[in-house]
Amino acid sequence: MPEPILDISGLTTVYRIAGKDVAVVQDLDLAIAPGETVALVGESGSGKSVTSLSILRLLPRIGRVAKGSVGFRSKSGVVRDLARLDADALRQVRGNDVGMIFQEPMTSLNPVYTVGEQIAEPIRIHLGKSHKDAAAAAVQLLADVGIPDPARRAKQYPHELSGGMRQRATIAMALACDPALLIADEPTTALDVTIQAQILDLLQQLQAQRGMGILFVTHNLGVVAEIADRVAVMYAGRVVETGRVADVFAHPRHPYTIGLMRSVPRLGEATLLKQAGTPLPTIPGTVPSLARLPQGCSFAPRCSHAIEACRAAVPPLLDTGNDQASRCIRWQEL
Numbered sequence: 001m002p003e004p005i006l007d008i009s010g011l012t013t014v015y016r017i018a019g020k021d022v023a024v025v026q027d028l029d030l031a032i033a034p035g036e037t038v039a040l041v042g043e044s045g046s047g048k049s050v051t052s053l054s055i056l057r058l059l060p061r062i063g064r065v066a067k068g069s070v071g072f073r074s075k076s077g078v079v080r081d082l083a084r085l086d087a088d089a090l091r092q093v094r095g096n097d098v099g100m101i102f103q104e105p106m107t108s109l110n111p112v113y114t115v116g117e118q119i120a121e122p123i124r125i126h127l128g129k130s131h132k133d134a135a136a137a138a139v140q141l142l143a144d145v146g147i148p149d150p151a152r153r154a155k156q157y158p159h160e161l162s163g164g165m166r167q168r169a170t171i172a173m174a175l176a177c178d179p180a181l182l183i184a185d186e187p188t189t190a191l192d193v194t195i196q197a198q199i200l201d202l203l204q205q206l207q208a209q210r211g212m213g214i215l216f217v218t219h220n221l222g223v224v225a226e227i228a229d230r231v232a233v234m235y236a237g238r239v240v241e242t243g244r245v246a247d248v249f250a251h252p253r254h255p256y257t258i259g260l261m262r263s264v265p266r267l268g269e270a271t272l273l274k275q276a277g278t279p280l281p282t283i284p285g286t287v288p289s290l291a292r293l294p295q296g297c298s299f300a301p302r303c304s305h306a307i308e309a310c311r312a313a314v315p316p317l318l319d320t321g322n323d324q325a326s327r328c329i330r331w332q333e334l
């Protein structure tokens with residue numbers, strides 16, 4: 001792999017919950033190369049968003065990065081550990097080197113400024129351009145993300161745009177300073193399917209033009225297949241499987257990944273099942289409470305392959321060959 005732009009090693013993030021430090025992300029390793037898209041996937045509460053927020057230390061007050069390093073190579077080629085960077089330097093990285101987009105565009109857009117003003121602001125602050133040049137750059141960015149009549153749209157307020165247009169505008173804002181890394185947390189989840197597909201296409205186009213790395217958070221395996229090169233599957237705060245998307249989908253090496261894949265209906269199957277009155281297969285059992293994780297493998301209580309040894313100790317990520325790894329001690333027997 002070429003030198004990664006992001007190299008997370010041993011990341012543990014804790015939240016203070018009911019007077020106790022609870023590890024919501026544990027011992028996470030993740031690297032992203034320039035031009036590569038890595039997807040984080042897992043059920044609700046598995047720690048995907050906390051991982052993405054930990055990178056730029058955008059955690060709520062009760063959260064902190066307790067262990068590990070977040071190596072980041074900026075556009076100038078300097079590698080720094082974001083977990084240890086001071087607040088000022090980190091702010092510089094946020095608007096400039098790393099762009100972020102979230103599920104609900106209204107949370108990143110400020111309702112009292114026009115769309116154009118909001119995109120122009122980071123360009124003025126981080127790239128030192130004049131008001132006029134920054135305004136022109138903002139209109140160009142709106143055109144780049146496929147917004148028709150961008151000069152007119154730049155003068156409008158967020159509420160005057162449709163949901164899909166707003167998400168395009170937040171992408172324009174995230175790309176304003178030509179970031180080396182884009183963090184996208186469920187950016188298409190709130191949109192209807194057609195718009196969703198358009199936004200995914202747009203991100204892929206922009207990535208091909210700019211060569212940025214993308215960390216893509218989603219609970220949707222279909223989206224992973226569409227957009228990502230590699231995938232990290234999370235369960236109860238830990239990565240349980242990782243590898244190239246094609247390999248993981250063809251040969252999943254962890255029972256949790258297999259369960260996730262079974263719960264995704266094949267095209268048309270969902271409708272057929274619904275007509276037949278059969279519920280979609282889901283993984284039996286529930287996600288354990290992070291404050292009281294079972295001993296050993298966190299997935300063991302839900303796993304039909306679990307044996308005594310699974311409950312003895314948390315399995316390490318085992319190399320299963322072909323750049324794939326699994327936290328299942330029985331991966332060879334699956």
Ligand SMILES: Nc1ncnc2c1ncn2[C@@H]1O[C@H](COP(=O)(O)OP(=O)(O)OP(=O)(O)O)[C@@H](O)[C@H]1O
Nearest residue numbers: 015024043044045046047048049050051060219290
């Ligand atoms: N503000 C908070 N206060 C207390 N616990 C929190 C808070 N935010 C997250 N958590 C806990 O941290 C864990 C990880 O949450 P996270 O948001 O990373 O999940 P996720 O994988 O992104 O899920 P989703 O698919 O629902 O977005 C969850 O168990 C959640 O209950």
Ligand code: NI
Nearest residue numbers: 048049050185
């Ligand atoms: Ni989330």
